[in-house]
Amino acid sequence: MGTSPSAPDPWQRFLGPLLASDGGADAEWLSELSLGGLALASRWRQLPPLRLALAAAAKALQRHDRRLEQSLFGCQFSNPVGLAAGFDKNGVAAAIWHCFGFGFAELGTVTSLGQAGNPRPRLFRLAAEQAALNRMGFNNRGAAALRQLLEAQQLPAPGQRPAVLGVNLGKSRLTPLDRAADDYAASLELLAPLADYVVINVSSPNTPGLRELQDETLLRQLVERLRRQPACPPLLVKIAPDLEDAAIDAVARLAYDEGLAAVIATNTSLDRFGLGARLLSQTGRSLAEEAGGLSGAPLRGRALAVLRRLRASAGPDLPLIGVGGIDSAEAAWERIAAGACLVQVYTGWIYKGPELVPQILEGLLAQLDGHGLPSIAAAVGCGLPWREA
Numbered sequence: 001m002g003t004s005p006s007a008p009d010p011w012q013r014f015l016g017p018l019l020a021s022d023g024g025a026d027a028e029w030l031s032e033l034s035l036g037g038l039a040l041a042s043r044w045r046q047l048p049p050l051r052l053a054l055a056a057a058a059k060a061l062q063r064h065d066r067r068l069e070q071s072l073f074g075c076q077f078s079n080p081v082g083l084a085a086g087f088d089k090n091g092v093a094a095a096i097w098h099c100f101g102f103g104f105a106e107l108g109t110v111t112s113l114g115q116a117g118n119p120r121p122r123l124f125r126l127a128a129e130q131a132a133l134n135r136m137g138f139n140n141r142g143a144a145a146l147r148q149l150l151e152a153q154q155l156p157a158p159g160q161r162p163a164v165l166g167v168n169l170g171k172s173r174l175t176p177l178d179r180a181a182d183d184y185a186a187s188l189e190l191l192a193p194l195a196d197y198v199v200i201n202v203s204s205p206n207t208p209g210l211r212e213l214q215d216e217t218l219l220r221q222l223v224e225r226l227r228r229q230p231a232c233p234p235l236l237v238k239i240a241p242d243l244e245d246a247a248i249d250a251v252a253r254l255a256y257d258e259g260l261a262a263v264i265a266t267n268t269s270l271d272r273f274g275l276g277a278r279l280l281s282q283t284g285r286s287l288a289e290e291a292g293g294l295s296g297a298p299l300r301g302r303a304l305a306v307l308r309r310l311r312a313s314a315g316p317d318l319p320l321i322g323v324g325g326i327d328s329a330e331a332a333w334e335r336i337a338a339g340a341c342l343v344q345v346y347t348g349w350i351y352k353g354p355e356l357v358p359q360i361l362e363g364l365l366a367q368l369d370g371h372g373l374p375s376i377a378a379a380v381g382c383g384l385p386w387r388e389a
């Protein structure tokens with residue numbers, strides 16, 4: 001059920017004004033506040049008041065339809081819309097993401113050593129552009145803490161969860177680049193039994209040197225090392241939007257050779273997409289001068305182009321996950337029609353609120369009807385344009 005423009009949903013009513021400008025409530029503080037509430041709800045979800053509240057959220061936000069379901073790399077997805085990595089870095093709300101309508105959620109990035117990340121402020125709203133700049137630097141409690149938290153939440157076993165749960169792994173800042181594989185492997189060993197899939201994140205712009213691991217030789221060594229983990233979950237790689245075409249082709253080649261489960265495109269960008277002169281009111285400096293990765297609406301075109309390139313060089317068999325600037329059903333359709341089996345949202349979900357997920361799912365179903373397609377799986381890579389209802 002959509003919300004009529006005259007009756008804004010509670011998210012828009014209460015948070016809309018806070019999210020409408022760059023200043024005011026600090027972006028990271030707002031995120032932490034919401035996550036704190038979600039953590040309590042996830043941990044104590046059996047208590048009657050919380051059970052009722054979560055059931056009400058699920059009723060409002062979930063859309064069940066067989067046409068949205070897919071089976072990919074051994075995981076059953078109830079729908080193609082997921083929460084992107086970086087919001088629930090420590091897995092505090094792992095047990096309840098399905099209540100928000102998501103078919104999957106990616107926890108992390110988690111590193112083998114817990115770390116504080118970069119100094120604050122490190123997350124900035126660009127409200128007029130529906131975008132964000134972040135240089136969080138993998139702030140997280142570490143792989144062992146994530147494992148403990150997931151165990152404390154008593155999640156169903158992988159394969160039996162209402163939403164698929166991926167775990168996104170990064171390199172600890174203190175670990176030198178030539179020891180990166182050991183660092184990822186240590187996290188994987190702890191988390192493999194709990195993850196439906198694992199993402200090798202080599203694309204965050206906020207850990208010095210990390211993106212060098214996208215080099216074909218280094219990435220191949222890393223994947224081969226991680227694959228040696230007994231009972232290794234499906235392995236995915238997440239890439240940056242700033243790769244040259246030749247490097248994108250190399251990832252596609254590697255994915256085929258190494259049997260990667262999927263590739264996720266894309267992380268945040270170092271490009272400023274023509275917004276270099278835009279001043280950040282919090283620091284008084286321009287986007288060109290500020291470090292960090294750009295996400296949200298300005299990233300949409302580039303993330304789509306990278307996905308298209310991947311699809312062209314990898315062919316139709318490699319599952320792709322599209323992320324970057326998806327903030328509407330139309331943007332999600334565009335990514336699926338270009339070859340994404342699944343999509344993820346982050347910045348758009350913050351600005352639009354939880355209603356975005358059912359809006360996307362309803363919009364996708366309407367496109368299937370309009371184009372006479374039987375399922376989302378049939379729409380992947382179909383190249384058909386968005387049709388206005």
Ligand SMILES: Cc1cc2nc3c(=O)[nH]c(=O)nc-3n(C[C@H](O)[C@H](O)[C@H](O)COP(=O)(O)O)c2cc1C
Nearest residue numbers: 084085086109134266267295296324325345346347
């Ligand atoms: C505040 C913030 C933190 C993020 N942290 C991570 C992270 O830890 N790991 C990761 O792989 N991506 C991270 N991302 C990138 C998102 O997962 C996503 O790839 C990117 O933001 C593009 O999607 P969007 O335009 O929908 O936000 C982060 C993004 C934001 C805005």
